[in-house]
Amino acid sequence: MNNVIYNDSIIETDSLTFDPDVTFDCGQCFRWDKNEDGSWSGIVGTKLLTVAKEKDKLVISGANETYFNKFLRPYFDFDRDYPAILEVLKTDSILRDAIDFAPGIRILHQNPWETLCSFIISQNNNIPRIKGIIKRLCETFGEPIDGGCTFPSARQLAGLSVTDLAPLRSGFRAKYILDAAEKVANSEVDLDSLSVVPLDDARNELMKIKGVGPKVADCALLFGCGRLDAFPIDVWIKRVLARFYPNGFPENLKEYSGIAQQFLFHYARNCESIAKTF
């Protein structure tokens, strides 16, 4: 996206290809919260950011220019040509409806460890409680920063016990979090390789962790490793596939099937005329 302007600690971009209301609320991230004035605040790395709509622009504050270029540009995937990708996806009639329903969804490129850990917590769970567990995880084991806490690293969690994690109230998932932390901290699972190796190899690498199956692995790959070809299949996507793609998802769109998945997920759950028929 070339219409991103840095201006005295404020980043302006257009609101056409980035709508915070759907991007932050479509189930891909858990550390952004809506403020009373309609803006969003969330922690990315070591900074608390705020994203606010102003007319047809978005204003992102909380980062200096160096931080923006090094961390936020990749996080928001600002250098990817979303309009061009969406044009291709819209050659499919179902995707055209899904994209028109909420055109401002972007796939965030989050930290791989944070994403993996978050989606381990997400299993058989609902979004408000997922956010609560993650909040307590950061407050208990992360580092304090201005306005909140960082997400604890795998190294910070490795070596802890299930009893140590009791304050999170994460239930049966605590042992999975610890297994992930240990395997990542001792390099038994190599997160750095996941963005470059073949997709199946990346999934199998992640599934060495207890409590990580195909769905959690694909979410970590799509939302945390920039693997836009990863296609997480949950109950909603299963319904979409069964009804709209009985012969399988179009082969020619697989390169960006992860982006397509997120539009379909949001569409199936939030478009009333579709959701109520499932």
Added chain:
DNA sequence: CGCCAGGCTTCTA
């Protein structure tokens, strides 16, 4: 009270 929540592991036939 029972059911469900962006699943996965374990048990069973």
Added chain:
DNA sequence: TAGAAGCATGGC
């Protein structure tokens, strides 16, 4: 090797 049960917790 498919299919169901069990899993912690909390909201409704």
